Amino acid sequence: MSRPLRPGDPRRLGGYEVLGRLGEGGMGTVFLGQDAQGHQVAIKVVRAEFATEDEYRRRFRSEVNRAKQVPPFSTAEVLGADPDHDPPYLVVEYVDGPSLATVVRDKGPMTGAALQSVAVGIATALTAIHGAGVIHRDLKPGNVLFALGGVKVIDFGIAQPLELTSQHTATNHMVGTVAYMAPERFEPDARTIVGFPADIFAWGAVVMYAATGRTPFAGESAPATAMRILTQPPDLTGLDGPLRDLVARALAKRAADRPTARELLDALLAVQTPPAPTGTQTPPAPTGTPPAAGQPSRPARNRRRVLISVTAVLAALGIGAAIILATAHRGDSPTASSSASPAPVAMPSKGTILAGTRHTLLHMSEIDRDLELPLDGEAVASDGTGQEAFFTLVPSGVDYLIKSVLPGPDNAERCLGVRLDPDGPGELVATTCAVSKATLFQIDKAGGKDDKGRATYFIASGSYGVVQWDETERKVYVEELGDGEPGLSFSFVDRGPV
Structure with a gap:
């Protein structure tokens, strides 16, 4: 299900009508569109800062x-591009x-035939992708979808930012989801392919x-995870x-x-599928309103992409489990963006909570x-x-800083980040009130009312997702x-003037 288009969004791209927004990431915005025959498509529009790079356009085309x-x-299936x-x-x-x-x-981790099907399905996709000479670059659970007919892998090898390879040395940073990045991705030698x-x-x-609900090198932070990938054996407990x-x-x-992908697939097909215990899930049948739609992005939990340099990885060895705040530069991270998924509400008039003049x-x-x-x-x-x-909800353009009325040490202002x-x-924590991707939130009308008749809103970080509640x-x-x-x-809930 898509969200409404915003002012300034395209209404048509080439031969495709743009119907709504599916989501956003560091590489751009993904729209729901349809062709002249009414077939729905996903359209990824690349962010302007990448579009200005001649090298990026050349690689995009190839x-x-x-x-x-x-x-x-x-x-x-890739249907077209401009x-x-x-x-x-x-x-x-x-x-x-x-x-x-x-x-x-x-639904929890998979076992038996369900797990085997996922392993085979992804290996099949990689065999096809590699056979065409394409490297996926960002395989992760959020890019594996259950569709009619089986597993499909999305978001492969196209419209990714330049990264450290022998062909593309525009930056010394690496892009990807750290928990799924191979050791060579952290190699500082620019000649590494x-x-x-x-x-x-x-x-x-x-x-x-898929088998355990966790990754094999999980650490307390992105640098800690990277160090485990580089130096430790995988934890395969549960397999x-x-x-x-x-x-x-x-x-x-x-x-x-x-x-190779072909060797992997052959070995998997030679494996006798273990029986699934009673009550174990099988791959889900697709529904009309899935919790995630098939466009080139959108994981749920283990999809936190982090921009890391080799320097940061080495620093993690000295400081242990470093915390990476979203205030770090994430300009070419596929999840970073300057706006959230829902459409922004119009700027309210003065004197309201949304104008930053009332406590709430x-x-x-x-x-x-209450939060x-x-x-x-x-x-x-x-x-x-x-x-x-x-x-206090402090407007910053169409976004907001959510500032606590209770200051921190040395009387410093604290904001939600x-x-x-x-x-x-992602976790919600106290941080400084400097404007950044960590501290800017969008507040969007949810269209309902609470039990006291007050209007309800969704709160979302434009770069990292929507604020949610985990009941468990x-x-x-x-x-x-x-x-x-x-x-x-x-x-x-109004708590008086600022």
Whole structure:
């Protein structure tokens, strides 16, 4: 299900009518479109800062041409592109089905035939992708969809920013989801070529996630995870039998020690499928309103992309489990963006809570609790009786800083911010009130009312997702939903003038 278009969004791109927004990422905005025959498509429009690079446009054009040769039976088919448009855009098949990340999150890890099917399906897709000379570069649970006919892998090898390779040395940073990045991705030597084996490594990490709900090198931070990838053996607890052996081979430190996609597929097809225990899930049948839609992005939990340099990785060795805040530069991270998925509300008139002139409680309508920002630690649900639950919504363009009325140490202002977790959803924490991707939130009308008749709103970080509630863990968090609907809305309880 798409969201409404915003002012300034295109209404038509080439021969495609633009119907709505599917989501956003660091590379641009993904729109729902349809062709002249009424067939739905996903259209990725590249961000302007990449579109100005001549080298990017050249690579975009060559990779589109190669990607068109990928057999579409297990991938989102590339239907067209215009590298010369301002900005460039890419048109792919719209896959209507939930992601592997969503399925594991909602139903738990897979076993038996379901797990085997996922492993085979992804290996089949990689065989087709590599056969066309394309490297995926960002295989992860959010890019594996359950569609009619089986597993489909999306978002492969096109419209990715320049990264450190022998051909493309425009930056010394690497782009990808850290938990699924091969060791060679962290290699500082500019002559290093990141090739097909990096996708095989990611296959091993994704299959491990499907089987256990966790990644094989999970650390407390992105640098810690990277260091484990570089220096530690994978933790394969929960996997056994032939599949464990194949995952271990795929996760070899040396690229030359990993099987090719074809060898991997042949080995998987030779494995006798283990029986699934009673009650174990099978891959879901697609529904009309899936929690995630098939466009080139959108994982749920283990999809936190982080921009890391080799320097940061080495620094992590000295400081241990470093925390990467979203205030770090993420300009070429595929999840970074300057706007959120829902359409922004118009700027309110003076004197209202949304104009920043009133204090407010942020009441979480579905659970009848208020958001509280302790002096230390993560934001929590509370009864709203203390000053830690009082906020001012400070407009910043069409976005907002959510400022606590209770200052921190040295009387410094505190604002709500997003802290990234490479192996889970983003966390809401106290941070400085400097304007950044970590601290800017959009506040969008949800269209309903709470039990007191107050209007409800969704709160979202433009770069990292929508503020949600986890009933099992009893915590608030930030998560990109793709096409899914937010499960948590807020109403504002007036607590007097600023």
